[in-house]
Amino acid sequence: MIDDIELMRLHVDALFTRDANGRLRCVNEPGDKPAPRMFLGRTTDGHVLRTRFDVSDALRAEAAALIEAEPARAPLSQQPHCGEALQALLARHAPVQRVWSGPAYCIDASVLAEPPNAVRITAANEHLMAAFPDWRAEVAFRQPFFVVVEAERAVALCCSVRITAEAHEAGVETLPESRGRGHASQAVAAWARAVATVGALPLYSTSTDNGASQGVARRLGMRRFGVDFHVS
Numbered sequence: 001m002i003d004d005i006e007l008m009r010l011h012v013d014a015l016f017t018r019d020a021n022g023r024l025r026c027v028n029e030p031g032d033k034p035a036p037r038m039f040l041g042r043t044t045d046g047h048v049l050r051t052r053f054d055v056s057d058a059l060r061a062e063a064a065a066l067i068e069a070e071p072a073r074a075p076l077s078q079q080p081h082c083g084e085a086l087q088a089l090l091a092r093h094a095p096v097q098r099v100w101s102g103p104a105y106c107i108d109a110s111v112l113a114e115p116p117n118a119v120r121i122t123a124a125n126e127h128l129m130a131a132f133p134d135w136r137a138e139v140a141f142r143q144p145f146f147v148v149v150e151a152e153r154a155v156a157l158c159c160s161v162r163i164t165a166e167a168h169e170a171g172v173e174t175l176p177e178s179r180g181r182g183h184a185s186q187a188v189a190a191w192a193r194a195v196a197t198v199g200a201l202p203l204y205s206t207s208t209d210n211g212a213s214q215g216v217a218r219r220l221g222m223r224r225f226g227v228d229f230h231v232s
Helices: 004-015 057-068 083-091 123-129 183-197 211-219
Strands: 016-018 024-027 038-043 046-051 099-106 118-120 145-150 153-163 167-174 201-205 223-231
Touching: 004 016, 004 038, 004 046, 004 099, 004 153, 004 167, 004 201, 004 223, 038 083, 046 057, 057 083, 083 099, 083 223, 099 211, 118 183, 123 145, 123 153, 145 183, 153 183, 167 183, 183 201, 183 211
Parallel strands: 167 201
Antiparallel strands: 016 024, 038 046, 038 223, 099 201, 099 223, 118 145, 145 153, 153 167
16 A cells, blocks of 8 residues: 555645756646645655745755654644744745645545446547536546536536646536535546556545535545645
8 A cells, every 4th residue: 555645745746747856847737837836745654845946945944844843643634833834934935825725635446336427528428518618628638537417418527637647636526506416426436447447546635625525535435645735
């Protein structure tokens, strides 16, 4: 079994691209959106720190010192004890624009049954995506891409939004009128099974305040391996 800190390393490598020195550059998807200035991945096995290429070595060293003192066994449901200090540190570099945190999970696809209502989307059946026009344009490079269909249209979807050879990160959406009926769980299960067949790990992360998304993780028995903390 892969330990939690190695899962966290695979997770951050899927989320963001890096330069030759291992510093974060962009979000790992088309458009080259800048990565956060700092990513802290906390696990009970230890912590993973990444900083963006434009954060100085001195600031990175100070951040690493703060994180070194972070209790490894602190409850992962909480923000890091050093969170405010990290924000104050990065504010010396530039004003803090955004702080984000949330749990990260790995899915064991081998225990998931094949969902009865999930359909893989390809060029041949993109018409099912009429209710998701923005996603429809991205089907080709978000594979595997699965939806749950009702009345000849997709009502929930799950696809690969960040991809490496080792891991895929899930992107999930359900139509507002179709939420709370288990459709997202079916789409995620179908997607995870497909990702596993290509030899990659299906990973899933969400924000601290997204209870519905965390509910999907519970229903599918996902393994929470850590908590993300981003500062932009």
